Amino acid sequence: MMLRSFLHLGRLGGLRASQTIKNSISLQVTHRNNQYLLYSTSKSQNVYLVYEENDYENKVDNVNKFTNRTYTCGELRxxxxxxxxxxxxxxxxxxxxxxxxxxxxxxxxxxxxxxxxxxxxxxxxxxxxxxxxxxxxxxxxxxxxxxxxxxxxxxxxxxxxxxxxxxKARDTLPFNIREFQKAKESLRMQYRYLDLRFPQMQRNLRVRSEMLMKMREFLVNNHFVDVETPTLFKATPGGAQEFVVPTKFPGQFYSLVQSPQQFKQMLMAGALDRYFQIARCYRDEGSRPDRQPEFTQLDIELSFTDLEGVLKMIEELLCYSWPTFHSPLPNKFSRMCFKDAMENYGTDQPDVRFEYKLQNCTDIIKLNESIVNKTKDFGAYYLQFPKEYANLSKSVKDSMSQLAKKYPNVKLIQNKISNPKDWSSKVTKLLSDKVANRFIEECKLKEDSILFMAYGDKKEVLGLLGKVRLEYVNFLENLGVTIRKKGYHFLWVVDFPLFEIDDDGNLGSPHHPFTSPHPDDVHLLETNPLKVRALSYDLVLNGNEVGGGSIRIHDPLLQETLLKMLKIDKTSLQHILDMLASGCPPHGGIALGLDRLLSFVLSTTSIRDVIAFPKTFEGRDPVSGAPSTLSEKDQKLYHIQSLNVDKS
Amino acid sequence: MMLRSFLHLGRLGGLRASQTIKNSISLQVTHRNNQYLLYSTSKSQNVYLVYEENDYENKVDNVNKFTNRTYTCGELRxxxxxxxxxxxxxxxxxxxxxxxxxxxxxxxxxxxxxxxxxxxxxxxxxxxxxxxxxxxxxxxxxxxxxxxxxxxxxxxxxxxxxxxxxxKARDTLPFNIREFQKAKESLRMQYRYLDLRFPQMQRNLRVRSEMLMKMREFLVNNHFVDVETPTLFKATPGGAQEFVVPTKFPGQFYSLVQSPQQFKQMLMAGALDRYFQIARCYRDEGSRPDRQPEFTQLDIELSFTDLEGVLKMIEELLCYSWPTFHSPLPNKFSRMCFKDAMENYGTDQPDVRFEYKLQNCTDIIKLNESIVNKTKDFGAYYLQFPKEYANLSKSVKDSMSQLAKKYPNVKLIQNKISNPKDWSSKVTKLLSDKVANRFIEECKLKEDSILFMAYGDKKEVLGLLGKVRLEYVNFLENLGVTIRKKGYHFLWVVDFPLFEIDDDGNLGSPHHPFTSPHPDDVHLLETNPLKVRALSYDLVLNGNEVGGGSIRIHDPLLQETLLKMLKIDKTSLQHILDMLASGCPPHGGIALGLDRLLSFVLSTTSIRDVIAFPKTFEGRDPVSGAPSTLSEKDQKLYHIQSLNVDKS
Incomplete structure (x- = not known):
């Protein structure tokens, strides 16, 4: 029993004692001065580990402790x-x-x-x-x-x-606990307590618990302080749609926080120095697949740091907490700047597990002046897949055309190239012979390859081809062709623009208004704000964003300038401006989306499979049926009245 | 550097390697096959610990890692x-x-x-x-x-x-960061980021983080699984007032959970077996001192357990996580049944750090028939403090009389006894000479002692004298007299009644409707429900409840009976009844109120001092001013309209 306990403790401390011990030939345990000594006499070094007895009576960890059984059903040998x-x-x-x-x-x-x-x-x-x-x-x-x-x-x-x-159980349950008879998801959700009995859900929740504990261990080992921050707070100006909570003060509402952003910055001004929290966050995004109204993020912030510090910290954290049933992660993750990601992959979440990047052919295609004239920011790009990956069936073509409909200012060309020389004849309606032939030559169009080419509004062209790239590879992989490299490929995307232009032509924040501009670009704030890079970073895993953060603005004047540029009423953030002016250290941080990260780690089809009690995509709780009606009495208590209620 | 890292990891695993190493005379570290071996040659057993090198580059924990400093301001020697x-x-x-x-x-x-x-x-x-x-x-x-x-x-x-x-900081801040100039609480709360810079707040948050991590460690070591459960849920029938959250479904609201009770029971039916969570909970209790609208509890549930199992688990958990700057806790905590707690201390949260229990004198006083006639459940109790603790000033007497006003069906007598024999003359208006003299004799009234006696409605008598007992001792201790034993005294209170009678004469649940009746009392459910004991337990620390829980009902029929007795609409809990009927193991659990527990551990005057960003006693966020008004647009989005709003 002692031995077992000790092995477990050892593993927890990152010592991996079990592996050491497995290799030794004989083991002995002695007990002396409150210490258990476990040793092997078969190696040059004799004693391997010491386990000190604690004050409490029975320190043996045991899955049967505090219960009425002597063994679990998985334990007898x-x-x-x-x-x-x-x-x-x-x-x-x-x-x-x-x-x-x-x-x-x-x-x-x-x-x-x-x-x-x-x-x-x-x-x-x-x-x-x-x-x-x-x-x-x-x-x-x-x-x-x-x-x-x-x-x-x-x-x-x-x-x-x-x-x-x-x-005694009921004679018939809504479904059987048999792997081969898996019920459909809506039923599984409604009777979640039955669904949880399946080995897969058991494993998902247990791996989640273990991985989160390893993350905590890493952070606590590195002197981070776990601080709980409020969820009932004030509305964030300019953020996502937040849930509101009426109060007993007439007309006054809390908002449920969408992240602990403001609090963690205040903790830095409050000299907490190194903060983390596995935080519950809320966002009312309506019906969107694979989003949850409440979700969990690992939230981290530290003072006197910089971009390199934060990135290194996350790399070490993920290496430390990465499940041992996967191959270890590399010490350092690759990086890509936003511009390259857009140019080569058409997205800021590039999937780098396979090549076939977008190729720029703007200079050639724009020789066809009639095309260019219509477009303000013209671009032309193409993707070429070689012979061995050539499979452009009608259904693929149709689904690509469907995709293209969402990009009204783009023309998409998709061809199977039997003979490159003949290609120009296929596009006579679009490109002049001269331009088409030049493309064939300069872009090295190959026999039996597949070509996707798009031109028009540059942003839309990149967006569309980025999607085509993924869809086409998904299609091939569904047929059993392996194109993506196996395993987990983390990538940092950096050098995001600080601003974006919204539909009304106003400046907006792609991250949030507390993000620091790149120090080399601050001089451009007034003259050319769209050229200003942010000190922000996104963590992308296999083509999906799983985290992001930034170095924050610590200078109150710079923060005020930014709020003005973003047209955010500064009175709503006066407490943040006061905080920055009170002696606030430079600081930065990050948040990892744990539901999504775990969903990748466990290869589930939906984040719902790594959450014990998820809501449906509509935001309903399938177990209890929440949300539900509120009595008139309770409405009065909170000084509200429901509108538009269907009384039928 | 390696040594330091290793020591820390060792400590985390509960190994307390540092102590072992301190006692050894010489230490050597060797590096071999990816393993660091740390050993002493001065003891009979040679090698003490092995530390396996991890994959990531630098495994040294360091408070300066990921920052731009080489040392903290507390580090140079x-x-x-x-x-x-x-x-x-x-x-x-x-x-x-x-x-x-x-x-x-x-x-x-x-x-x-x-x-x-x-x-x-x-x-x-x-x-x-x-x-x-x-x-x-x-x-x-x-x-x-x-x-x-x-x-x-x-x-x-x-x-x-x-x-x-x-x-650069602003020239003048709202207050200085100087211990001797501590600002008043409202200002400290408003500028919390300044207040957090004080060493006391730093310590409070850091100790909180450490203690919570130790609790997690204990639970994870014992195979408990950390599961996050939703906070947006359905209203709990018959519980405390819950916050509501309007949704985009007209007239439909979530409720913010007051505890994960239903979810943790479903996890047990879902075979999670051993669950814990450090859970955010919500209760809208309006303006009550030292309560927070959101608070944190350590929530635990396990299957195939019983009352003894849960109590032992918590005793071990607290021993394990108890801060080392306090004396260790005993292996086992004392127990008291509810009846004895009420009879001897007038409360279910007895402060057992001092004697002077309530004494029953009903049999004597009820000889004064005129008094008894008026009262349905008559009781008479007294408290006597000896000469050395005798100090019944006018202000004490006044404040006790003030207390007594809240108990309209009680007569309180408070006297300094100069000469016991004279006492009867002081109470001639209330007690006959015969009764008074019998009291003097049988209750051994002593010279120069202080007597508090109360009679009338028994429940009120006990309630009042319980309060008098504490108030009088507080008064003496404020004068510098030590009466309470030092340290932390945990006490289990058990054998609570399963039901209570509410003001309308209906049965109510002192705990919650899922609490199991004591198996020995089930036969009384129909005939004498008020006599039925619950399998519930409260954990009391120095006279304050810091946790509580119960063995739950696992039989769906018994649960249905209970709901009927409590007049709770069973349709609102149909999912729980279905869950119990689906094959649900016997289970039980507990929740510890962490804010309150930490407030005792850190001896703060308010729970607000162990919370980074507390709300005021009114429920306002002093930093941002939340709650605040909601735009008409957002009100429409959630299909609600604010009422009673003062437009001035």
Whole structure:
């Protein structure tokens, strides 16, 4: 028992003692002066680890501690033969009211009732599967030819001496707990407590818990302080749509925070120095697939740091907390600047697991003056896939054309190139022979390749081809062709623009208004704000953003200038301006979206599969049916009245 | 460097390796096959610990890692003399534009500018205190007679070679960061980022973070799974007032959870087996001192357990996570049943740090029939404090009389007893001579003692005398008399009644409707429900409830019966009934109120001092002023209209 405890503790501390010990030949444990010493005599170094006894009575960690069982259903081995044990769990399967498979969160154990145990056999005959039973019995060896290699407990069975029904299940449940009969998602969500019994959901939640604990460990080891910040707060100007909470003050509402941004900056001004929090955040984004109204982020901020400091910190954190069932991550993640990401991948979340980048052919295509004339910021790009990846079926073509409809200022050309020389004849309506031939030559159009070319508004061209690039590869991979490199590829995207132009021609913040401009570009703030880069960074995993952050503005005057440029009423953020003027250190931070990150780590199809009780894509709680109506009395209490309610 | 890292990791794993190593005489570190081996050759057992090198580059934990400084302001010692260092922090103090005290979260360091460094001296003359500066310089020894023993860095100073102003503070701040000039609480709250710079607040938040991490460690070591549950949920029938959140569905609202109770029970039905969460909870309790609209609890639930299992788990958890700056807690906490707590202390949160329990004198006083006739459930109790604690000033008497006004069905007698024999003459209007004399004799009224006696409605008598007991001792202790035992005294209160009677004569739940009745009392459910005990438990620390929980009902029929008895509409909890009928193991759990617990651990006067950004007692956020008005547009978005708004 001590040994087991010690191994676990060792692993927790990052010591990976188990591996060391596995390699040694003999192990001994001695107990001396409150210390357990575990050692091997087979290596040049004798003693491997010391475990100090704690003050409390029984320091052995044990999955059965504080319970009425002696073992879990995943624990018995041939070493336990002859032991008298007490097991609890779900009735997974039974045959002839005599053979039982008992299941719990940790595994399955085979039980066998005695031939003359009429009482237990009768009990068993009266309860449906999934009922909860407790048994006391003796561990026996199974006959060698009955060993079940697929079960970790497959060498033993337990002869039942006493069977107790702890809780009878209903005769029929909404669905069975059988992997091969998986119910559809809406049903799984409504009866989430049944769905959670499946090994996959068990694993998802357990891996999530472990990975979050490793993250905490890393941060605590590096002197970060876990601080809880409020969720009932004031509306953030210019942010996403926030949920509101009416109060007993007439007409006054809290907003549920969309991130702890303002609080973490105040903690820096408050000399907390190094902060983290696994924080619940809220965003009312309506019906959007794979978004949740409440979600979890790992939120980090530190003082006296810079962009390099934050990036290094996250690289180390992810290396440290990365699950051991995946290959280790590299020490350093690649980086790409926003401009290159857009130019080569048509997105700020590039999937770098495969080549086939967008190629610029603007200089050639713009020789066709009639095309260019119509467009303010003209661009022409193409993508070429070689012979071995050439498969341009009608359905692919159609779905690409469908994509292109969302980009009204772009012309998309998609061709299978049988003979490059013939290509110009296919596009006579669009390009002059001269231009088409020059393209064939300069862009090295190859035999039997697939060409996607688009021209028009540059931004739209890049956006469309970025999507075409992914869709085409998805299509090929669905056919069984492997194009993407395996594994997890993290990428930093940096040098984002500080501003963007919104539909009304106003300046907006792609990140948030507290993001620091790049010091080399501050002089451009007045003259050419769209050229100003931000000290911000996004973390992209396999083509998906999983985190982002920035170095913040610490100068109150610069912050005021930015708010003015963004047309944000400064009175709503006076507390932030005061805070920056009170002696605020330079600081920066980041937030990782944990639901999404875990969904990748666990290769689930939706983030809902890494959340214990997710809402539907409409934002409803499928278990309780929330949201629901509010009584007139409660409405009055909060000085509100519901409008537009369908009374039918 | 390796050594340091390893020690820290060891500590995290609960190994307390540092202590072991301190006791050994010589230490060596070798590096072999990716493993660092740390060993002492002075003991019979040679090697103490092995530390396996991780994949990532630099595994040394360091408070300066990821920053631009080389040391914190609390780190330099005489060993560092001669080093070139880089420090950042707040300008705490300066004299003659030459001597500086630099402060950060970790301490203070004295800096000295060179006589000819006109540039830095000018910079310094232009910035107010609390500005942020960064210096680069050389560590020097202070002259021996200038050692500052009060400062951990008091043997050294840093000669500045380069000074940079990172962020200038405003000339005058709302208050100074000086311990002796502490501002009043409302100002401290409004400018929380200034208040957080005080060492006391720094310590409070850091100890909170550490203690919560130790709790997590204990639970993870014991195979509990950290599961995040939703906060946007459905209203709980029959619970406390909950905040509501309007949605884009007209007339439909979420409620913010007051605890994860329903979710954790569903996790047990979902075979999670052992769950915990440090959970944000919400309760709209209006203006109540020392309550917060959002608060944090450590929430735990496990399957196949019983009352003994849960209590033992919490005892071990608190022993494990108890701060080392306090004396260790005992292995086992005392227990008291609810009945005894009420009878002896007049409260279910007894302060057992001092004797002077309530004494029952009902049998004597009820001989005075005229008194008894008026009262349905008559009781008479008294408290006697001996000579050495006798101090019944007019102001004490007045405040006790004030207390008594809240108990209309009680008569309170308070006397200083000069001569016991004379006492009967003092109460002639109330008690017959015979009864008074019998009381003097049987209750052993002592010379020069203080007597508080109360009779009338038994429940009120106990309530009042329970309060008198505490108030009187508080009064004495404020005068400097020590009555309470020092330290932290945890107490379990068990055997609560399952039901209480509310003002309308209906049955209510003192805990919640999912609490299991005591199995020995189930037969009384129909015949005498008020006699039924609950399998619930409260954890009381020094006379204050800091946690509570219960074994839950797992039988769906019993749950349905309970809901009926409590007149709770079962349709609102149909998902819970379905869950119990789906194969739900017996389970139980507990929640600890972390804000309150930390407030005791850190001896703060209010829970606000252990919360980074607390709300005022009215529920306002003092930093941002939230809650605030909501635009008409946003009101329309959520299909609500504000009522009773003062338009002035």
């Amino acid at each position: 041939s070493e336990n033969i002859g032991e008298n044990v007490n097991l609890c769990g779900w009735l997974e399967y039974q045959r002839m009211n005599k053979f039982i498979v008992l299941r719990d969160s940790y595994g399955e154990t085979q039980l066998i009732l005695k031939n003359d145990d009429d009482k237990s056999q009768k009990l068993l005959s009266e309860i449906p599967l999934e009922s909860i039973i407790q048994i006391q019995g003796t561990v026996l060896s199974r006959p060698k030819d009955m060993f079940n290699k697929k079960q970790v407990t497959g060498e033993v069975e337990v002869r039942v001496e006493n069977l107790k029904v702890l809780n | 005489s060993e560092n003399i001669g080093e070139n260092v880089n420090l950042c922090g707040w300008l705490e103090y300066q004299r003659m534009n030459k001597f500086i005290v630099l402060r950060d979260s970790y301490g203070e360091t004295q800096l000295i500018l060179k006589n000819d460094d006109d540039k830095s001296q000018k910079l310094l003359s232009e910035i107010p205190l609390e500005s942020i500066i960064q210096i680069q310089g050389t560590v020097l020894s202070r002259p021996k007679d200038m050692f500052n023993k009060k400062q951990v860095t008091g043997e050294v100073e840093v000669r500045v070679e380069n000074l940079k102003v990172l962020n």
